[in-house]
Amino acid sequence: MAEPIPSILDDQARNTIGAALQATLVDLIDLSLEAKQAHWNLVGRQFRDVHEHLDELVDVARKYSDQVAERAAAVGVPPDGRTATVAGQSGIPAFNEGWVKDRDVIRQISESVDVAVRRIRPRIQETETADLVTQDLFIEISRQLEQTRWMWQAQNAGYQAEQPAR
Amino acid sequence: MAEPIPSILDDQARNTIGAALQATLVDLIDLSLEAKQAHWNLVGRQFRDVHEHLDELVDVARKYSDQVAERAAAVGVPPDGRTATVAGQSGIPAFNEGWVKDRDVIRQISESVDVAVRRIRPRIQETETADLVTQDLFIEISRQLEQTRWMWQAQNAGYQAEQPAR
Amino acid sequence: MAEPIPSILDDQARNTIGAALQATLVDLIDLSLEAKQAHWNLVGRQFRDVHEHLDELVDVARKYSDQVAERAAAVGVPPDGRTATVAGQSGIPAFNEGWVKDRDVIRQISESVDVAVRRIRPRIQETETADLVTQDLFIEISRQLEQTRWMWQAQNAGYQAEQPAR
Amino acid sequence: MAEPIPSILDDQARNTIGAALQATLVDLIDLSLEAKQAHWNLVGRQFRDVHEHLDELVDVARKYSDQVAERAAAVGVPPDGRTATVAGQSGIPAFNEGWVKDRDVIRQISESVDVAVRRIRPRIQETETADLVTQDLFIEISRQLEQTRWMWQAQNAGYQAEQPAR
Amino acid sequence: MAEPIPSILDDQARNTIGAALQATLVDLIDLSLEAKQAHWNLVGRQFRDVHEHLDELVDVARKYSDQVAERAAAVGVPPDGRTATVAGQSGIPAFNEGWVKDRDVIRQISESVDVAVRRIRPRIQETETADLVTQDLFIEISRQLEQTRWMWQAQNAGYQAEQPAR
Amino acid sequence: MAEPIPSILDDQARNTIGAALQATLVDLIDLSLEAKQAHWNLVGRQFRDVHEHLDELVDVARKYSDQVAERAAAVGVPPDGRTATVAGQSGIPAFNEGWVKDRDVIRQISESVDVAVRRIRPRIQETETADLVTQDLFIEISRQLEQTRWMWQAQNAGYQAEQPAR
């Protein structure tokens, strides 16, 4: 079926926007699965607090993966969020297998959120010429994810500070 | 880290239960991603109705993937719901790439839900000796998924009935 | 139209399950109409309390008649809850015509709930081999209806105890 | 028990009003059961949309059957909504047995709602002299049911228009 | 201050409507105070049930006293709901002083609601020529109050039936 | 497309009812746009209070324009609420361009609501023979709009009383 959703963008802009959105989509889906994996395999004295914090991250990642995919559809690009595609294209670091200690969960999740932030940020610039509307979505996602990043870093900082003492 | 969650089951029961839960977990996560994929790539005159119906399936698949994973943790088996694991172990049929017509979405989703149901059902028997508590979870999931299966089949039946006329 | 909903059960199991669900469906619909009849025709000093209690019974009976019918559809058996069918097949005792005193309402409803309980209970055994998922629904309905039965009996007991004094 | 609720109407008015309410009560209960029957036995590509629409009709029919019965009680006439009475007195056309296609459900329900409307409307005139308060209830029910009738007809019209093409 | 709200009715109609509304206003305010008095002074084994039922009557009486007064203002007649006016004009029977037994509360409130109903009903006829909009309000109040009346009578009937036995 | 919604009224009644509803529809839509215009262009020390009051009027006008249009459809008359039709047929006085002082907003809106009331009232009589159900809708709209009219007049009266002093 060819072009059921005629794009409001010209071909070049559509390609630029489509690529940026697709790359973000797989990162966010992968981040949501990783946060759930951590949510289930966590152990440690901070268990309940971190367990709940991870579900907030799941909510953020799910909400924006949905908006990113629907934005792709809106500009005429079919999004691809199938499991194999996500496994193949995601830039989020892999998560350890099995039970993971709270200290390590906090460090790994801080890093994954940091990677997500650093991969999405440049797309704000890349999409500026092609489509200000999509750019605005990247700005909104960055604002939310950078707030999330700060919170995990602030928590992680405590562990790093204590590490020599252990 | 060895055995932070000492199992209430003996080793054999734990292995049986752990395997059944892990297999269900990857199916349900994959089903949730597939339903989202369809939710975004759907076109056709039934668009809005099917678009919303798919989100109800996403909710069901997410809810039970969470319960299945937490049940695994509760019996001392760390669940694995990471993207690569899901991509490698899921038994749910792959979904087409790109835009998909409502008729085809309904058929594919009907089949995927049917496959999920047929894979989970035998686990009710398999777990009966090992752990009645986990069995009860499989019964609950089957009851919910079989209701979902009926709804998609009832909708699909309409398309099949019309097909010769087209 | 033949078999729009292919059953996940073999033919014998489907017949067993279909018959048990159909028999339960008509009982529950009839019970809901009887409770409404009592709700409207009640008189007596306990009026308001019993009037409200009857609506709680209506809610229970409606909720489970819906679940029973949808379970039948889910196993490929079209449920029959039409008025004439209910009138012909229900096993719930008939309710008196016209105004009914609270004492008599409580006694009649206690009996009708007791009958419903005694008719549904054996179906838990009958369906065990054919379909554990449907059995689980019968267990849930029994748990709810037996709680309801206790409450009406506890209230009825008060009247019986007072009866000689009247 | 004679006359626990002394009527505010004279005997003739009470008879007129009582008869009109009783006839409406059985129609509305029967309509609610028929809509549930359709809700469960429906198949076709419009499945989910019509499935939900039918539950809205169930809600309307239940709400007004309750108000009609309580109005009868309020004017001193005990309402009769027992299953056998409904089966014997209802004027709503019978519904087909077994699975029913969406096209046919929409046609049958449109007809049943139309019949209900055409049976209730004359009661507005019939009750004008006897009791303006009851008349007002018939006007309210007509307003609601005629809106419902329009929606089902508007949907049915689409099928009729397409019929030659099939 | 003369006529800040110019009436949409001619003078005669306004007088008719104003008088009917004023008479209803004082009855409803008095009924609300009487129901509160009973709510506070009630004793007896039905205490809690009747205590709550009385507050439902207070809600009904307050809701319609507000609507009646605002309807008067809307047709250009200043309503008078001051305590002394209510005490002087109300047609509701006086309530006993001090503690009152549930049996007696139910009988007195049944009578007061019955009086209110019998005083408001004729105003439906009286206002028909003058203003159909105000008539519609009287019909609505009657419908509500007559339902309330039935409930209290149904409860009262139980006491009367038992009385010889006591 | 001819007559998808067969009317329950005869031709003459349908014409009468259709005309009354169409005339009311355009008035109410126009009133809703005028109230929004005032909501945006208002200045004066009563700004916030009047700004919010206008949105309550918008809600009333929108709610009843919807009910009026759906009633027309229910009796088989397609309603016409398109902008050009409203601009051509509305009987509501035009509103001033640009910023408007609170005193003037209150006066103009009072007048517009008064005009709407005076145009709708006669339709209660005109529709009595043709359709009591539609008449009931006009009575309900009049009751609501006349309450609204009183509130704006009561506020306007304050300004008129002060005017000589200014």
Add this chain to the structure above:
Amino acid sequence: MAEPIPSILDDQARNTIGAALQATLVDLIDLSLEAKQAHWNLVGRQFRDVHEHLDELVDVARKYSDQVAERAAAVGVPPDGRTATVAGQSGIPAFNEGWVKDRDVIRQISESVDVAVRRIRPRIQETETADLVTQDLFIEISRQLEQTRWMWQAQNAGYQAEQPAR
């Protein structure tokens, strides 16, 4: 019926407390009726704002009249809130008949709230020896009513300040 609620206070304390509560009860009921009277008969440019403010006063007066009456019952004194009693015992100044301008409403209500405050305050001292629990209720009512008093005075002050200029 003698003493169904045996008091936890001795006779003297009960008399003191009963008198203080009864005097407060009639004031609060009267205040609630007066605020409603003002709510209905108000005219003036502040109409909507004052109209809503009066309903907040009604809520306060009703809430505490209920608590005061139930406290009386709790200490074994049957409260008397019947219309004639309120008319005879209330210390709240009478309210003008007919339409009242916002300026005058604000002044009169300010005075009535001020009177209520000044009558309740001494009861805090009077009840200290007899019952600290009832005293606590008087303190709570004073705190709420004195806040209310401030708001009406702050609004009234604006009118007084403007008065010479008018």
Add this chain to the structure above:
Amino acid sequence: MAEPIPSILDDQARNTIGAALQATLVDLIDLSLEAKQAHWNLVGRQFRDVHEHLDELVDVARKYSDQVAERAAAVGVPPDGRTATVAGQSGIPAFNEGWVKDRDVIRQISESVDVAVRRIRPRIQETETADLVTQDLFIEISRQLEQTRWMWQAQNAGYQAEQPAR
């Protein structure tokens, strides 16, 4: 672990306050368990009404046991609400074993609430010098429990009045 919560009270005041709170804590916990016991073992024609009333008492007793215990902690005294302590220190009368008739439940609960009230009241005086903040909590509990006591007594009075007749 010595003194993790340094008291804001001097030692003598802390002892006084701690003792009063501890004594109240065990009474309230015991009262909540007793009300639940009655809630489960009740039979009689008032079943549903009393069953619900008892759960309201449970809510009150649980709410204040929590506040009392946390107040103890706040003044540096560790509260003791363990089962054995409650069993050993409570002053609430024991409740009968097995099924209990509504008449007897109402009498026993009235007495238990009365005992609780009579034990808590003197603590208002005892704590006045030591800590006005804790005293205020005792006043609030007394106000709530004395209202509860009135309601149960008012219901109990009905049974006592009827007793000779039975």
Add this chain to the structure above:
Amino acid sequence: MAEPIPSILDDQARNTIGAALQATLVDLIDLSLEAKQAHWNLVGRQFRDVHEHLDELVDVARKYSDQVAERAAAVGVPPDGRTATVAGQSGIPAFNEGWVKDRDVIRQISESVDVAVRRIRPRIQETETADLVTQDLFIEISRQLEQTRWMWQAQNAGYQAEQPAR
């Protein structure tokens, strides 16, 4: 009345911004009226689904017409959303008179939303120099409307694909 709202923009910027907002305002109001017209005049087998979808479009159009008008006021330009102005200035295509089939409704609404999107998009560029705050509002509206456009197009595509077959 000259300039009650002194602009924060210089005159040229204010003119640019004012013109862009005014043009958007009339489009959005017209779109909301057109969607309501379609909501009422729709017929076809997709009736209920499209009927509800249209109300979601009404909500979007109303929400942003309000924000656009208030933004104009905030920069000192009085918005004009009066019926005649909307009829004269709107760029949205006119909608057919009378009943309209679902197929045609979906096509016409898709086109109207497409036109609205294509008219608003350039204003993002036009306002960039004059006022980034207003530009941000145009970006937000475009994001929402382009999502809406995709949904209607996805549904419309189904009809176009089927058209040859009919």
Add this chain to the structure above:
Amino acid sequence: MAEPIPSILDDQARNTIGAALQATLVDLIDLSLEAKQAHWNLVGRQFRDVHEHLDELVDVARKYSDQVAERAAAVGVPPDGRTATVAGQSGIPAFNEGWVKDRDVIRQISESVDVAVRRIRPRIQETETADLVTQDLFIEISRQLEQTRWMWQAQNAGYQAEQPAR
């Protein structure tokens, strides 16, 4: 009073079921009191997190103690949840007196939940023959409590892992 609730089970089954439910009831009540005790006496850097987690355990224990007791009543066995009975029959380990450190609270509560789980699990087998409905309740409680147990163990594991370092 003998047998107000005639059992649906034969005597032997009733005895088996009654004993299993009674043993569970006292454990759950004791667990709820122990969790509250910990909630109040907790100190340590995890204070707030554990304080809240304990209240979730209280909710679980209270919810199921209620269901267990009502199931006993439903099968005709009067449950005994009085304080002295709980103190005498509970199998939950005693909790330390006075302030308790978070580390110790987590360890003790983990153990108590573990004991509760290990005592309830066998009752699933014991009740299978006697009553599948009660068995289902034990399965549900086990599922919930075993999830709770995992969470406390996961938190506890963190402390144990750190212990050598301290």
Add this chain to the structure above:
Amino acid sequence: MAEPIPSILDDQARNTIGAALQATLVDLIDLSLEAKQAHWNLVGRQFRDVHEHLDELVDVARKYSDQVAERAAAVGVPPDGRTATVAGQSGIPAFNEGWVKDRDVIRQISESVDVAVRRIRPRIQETETADLVTQDLFIEISRQLEQTRWMWQAQNAGYQAEQPAR
């Protein structure tokens, strides 16, 4: 403690962004305290309306002070919102001491909001190169505050217009 939150911005950008956010933070906190001060010290005939309007301003100022401070943290700059810092750095004009008339409150608050708007606006430009994400927050704050400014100005305009007449 050095750099617990490593910035995603380079040093220069971080300094620019940090300074802009810090300056905005103190303005918004000061504005929230000033609005509260006015909320408490207001007198005049518009009392209630302005009193409530000020709390809406408090909500806006608090919401954005929180977002601004958290954005600073997110880019690695510790925000300073301590009282002394706010007192020293805020650019919002000081508010009068003691009671203030509504006319003067409206004028002063209009000016303070205007100042806040004029100080924040340039930061949109200043931050464009350094960080588009922070710029987007300044745009959002400006949009909200400029809407607030319009409302206060529209109200203020009324007073200014009337001033000569007074």
Add this chain to the structure above:
Amino acid sequence: MAEPIPSILDDQARNTIGAALQATLVDLIDLSLEAKQAHWNLVGRQFRDVHEHLDELVDVARKYSDQVAERAAAVGVPPDGRTATVAGQSGIPAFNEGWVKDRDVIRQISESVDVAVRRIRPRIQETETADLVTQDLFIEISRQLEQTRWMWQAQNAGYQAEQPAR
């Protein structure tokens, strides 16, 4: 403007009360700003838990600063909560600049709440003669703040206990 709110207290009482309220007001506002400062600048492994706990303290401090200020107004004393006044008069200890570790945040906040408690407590005595109503507010604030103090101390105690080990 002199005395718009005539006090219900004599001059001496008003001075006493006014001074106590003003001193409390500045403490509570300062405490709310300090808690927000900590909320933003916190780092450490307890980050999320303490971050949320601080917002609960902000809510408490804001709620009571509002009640304290409005009580001052109610007794005729204009409250002063302007930033400079708070900075000059507050007795709450200053908070560190920049990022602060969780351990230090918990210690500093514990101290600040402790200071607030110790400054407010004596005002309960000071105001007893002058105004029992204001005293009651101080008692309520103390009860709430002392509960808050306990929670922070209980958390702080954990850190102190661990300190030697670090």
